[in-house]
Amino acid sequence: MKKTMSVAFFFVLGAMIGLSLSCGDILDEMLRELIGSVAVDAMRAAYIDSRQILDDGRIHVILAGTGSPRIDGDRSHPCTALAANGQFLIFDAGPGAVDKLFLQGFPVQDVEHFFLTHMHSDHMGGIANLINLSYNSGRRNVIHVYGPDDSRNLSHSLYPPTSKEYRAGHETTTPDGLPDTRRINELNAVDLRNGLVWDVGPDPDLVYIPGIGDMVDGINMAYSADTVIRTSNRQIPEDPDGWAHNMAVAHPHPDMPYTEQENHGWGELQEVVTFPDKGSGHGDLVVKCFLVDHYPCFPSYGYRIEYAGKVVVISGDTESLMPYEAAPGEQSYWATYAENADVFVHEALNLEITEIMLDAIMAEPDLLAIPAVVNIVAQFRGAADHHTDVLDAARAAAEANASILVLTHVPNPTPNDPIKDLFTEGMNAFYSGQIILGEDGMDIQVPF
Ligand SMILES: [Zn+2]
Numbered sequence: 001m002k003k004t005m006s007v008a009f010f011f012v013l014g015a016m017i018g019l020s021l022s023c024g025d026i027l028d029e030m031l032r033e034l035i036g037s038v039a040v041d042a043m044r045a046a047y048i049d050s051r052q053i054l055d056d057g058r059i060h061v062i063l064a065g066t067g068s069p070r071i072d073g074d075r076s077h078p079c080t081a082l083a084a085n086g087q088f089l090i091f092d093a094g095p096g097a098v099d100k101l102f103l104q105g106f107p108v109q110d111v112e113h114f115f116l117t118h119m120h121s122d123h124m125g126g127i128a129n130l131i132n133l134s135y136n137s138g139r140r141n142v143i144h145v146y147g148p149d150d151s152r153n154l155s156h157s158l159y160p161p162t163s164k165e166y167r168a169g170h171e172t173t174t175p176d177g178l179p180d181t182r183r184i185n186e187l188n189a190v191d192l193r194n195g196l197v198w199d200v201g202p203d204p205d206l207v208y209i210p211g212i213g214d215m216v217d218g219i220n221m222a223y224s225a226d227t228v229i230r231t232s233n234r235q236i237p238e239d240p241d242g243w244a245h246n247m248a249v250a251h252p253h254p255d256m257p258y259t260e261q262e263n264h265g266w267g268e269l270q271e272v273v274t275f276p277d278k279g280s281g282h283g284d285l286v287v288k289c290f291l292v293d294h295y296p297c298f299p300s301y302g303y304r305i306e307y308a309g310k311v312v313v314i315s316g317d318t319e320s321l322m323p324y325e326a327a328p329g330e331q332s333y334w335a336t337y338a339e340n341a342d343v344f345v346h347e348a349l350n351l352e353i354t355e356i357m358l359d360a361i362m363a364e365p366d367l368l369a370i371p372a373v374v375n376i377v378a379q380f381r382g383a384a385d386h387h388t389d390v391l392d393a394a395r396a397a398a399e400a401n402a403s404i405l406v407l408t409h410v411p412n413p414t415p416n417d418p419i420k421d422l423f424t425e426g427m428n429a430f431y432s433g434q435i436i437l438g439e440d441g442m443d444i445q446v447p448f
Pocket residue numbers: 068069078120122123317409
């Protein structure tokens with residue numbers, strides 16, 4: 001009896017082990033197939049499907065990052081892309097934004113031209129990553145970087161006298177005792193002149209402002225060893241000069257004639273680069289730049305892209321409507337820069353929401369004892385001086401006769417629909433076109 005039981009036991013046990021082994025094999029095989037198909041699908045999505053937007057009869061305006069310098073889980077730092085005529089152009093690359101662009105399913109490998117609006121970290125902190133990621137993703141030509149010139153010897157006294165705040169007298173602190181960032185900005189300008197921040201040439205009245213030439217040299221140098229190692233280790237047969245192709249080439253914008261002309265260059269459009277028609281018959285794609293008032297960050301640019309009779313305008317960071325002291329009723333520079341834009345991507349904050357935030361924080365003495373909080377409050381206060389309130393963005397879009405206004409560079413948290421609605425409240429009173437509060441990953445399409 002015992003023997004029979006033991007035989008039966010071992011028979012059942014053997015069957016169970018055999019069954020589990022065969023199930024294990026099946027599971028193992030299924031897992032292998034799953035891993036393989038996921039890998040193949042990911043490759044197709046990243047390097048084939050993503051490229052369909054490059055020439056599909058539409059201009060794609062892609063909001064990779066719609067945030068500001070503030071770290072926001074919902075909004076990456078500033079980055080806008082444009083796909084048309086076989087080109088994939090990127091405007092600004094804040095930290096993390098290009099990774100997000102890749103994860104959003106857009107063809108980072110096709111970026112060969114990058115445009116910087118100004119030398120603020122939230123717009124340039126991801127450029128090195130853009131250069132490396134695009135090469136590692138398949139770019140095989142040098143990447144061209146356009147933006148502010150360097151080696152600019154700018155007289156402090158000629159620093160563009162365009163900002164209301166610069167001309168106004170300032171107190172060092174606000175009535176509630178916090179640092180007044182406008183005053184700090186002015187002090188920074190004095191620091192520049194005294195050589196405390198940047199090198200000063202032989203003339204102590206001149207300041208040297210680094211631009212994309214210095215920046216690109218620095219990035220190329222910093223990553224040169226990494227580039228050589230990666231490209232040689234990979235032994236990419238079709239690109240033996242990969243170490244060179246991973247590099248960037250700077251194309252600084254020519255100086256705007258701000259000292260010679262009455263309007264200091266405001267309102268002037270300047271051609272940056274033309275991409276010839278790639279056979280679609282819709283003509284060349286032209287990128288133009290223009291100066292904006294983002295004092296004290298000078299020069300700061302926006303971009304106007306023209307293709308197939310359509311216009312896309314990217315404001316860059318800019319203060320309100322400042323056409324440098326426009327008389328009442330006079331139009332701002334947006335009437336020229338963004339004239340008849342099909343898509344006008346404009347930076348925006350909401351002053352009302354900002355005040356609510358600041359009032360709440362200011363009512364908490366324990367928070368105000370923390371230096372970081374004091375800094376944040378000061379930054380939000382300062383933002384109003386060189387950024388644009390939503391209502392002024394609406395006015396700008398109306399002046400430009402733009403079809404669609406897209407809001408980006410949003411510093412205020414917008415975690416739910418009621419707050420998003422509050423963010424754009426009142427804009428319709430000034431602008432009757434379509435208003436889109438930008439979200440990361442949005443792909444706004446303009447058929448032509
Ligand atoms: Zn910014």
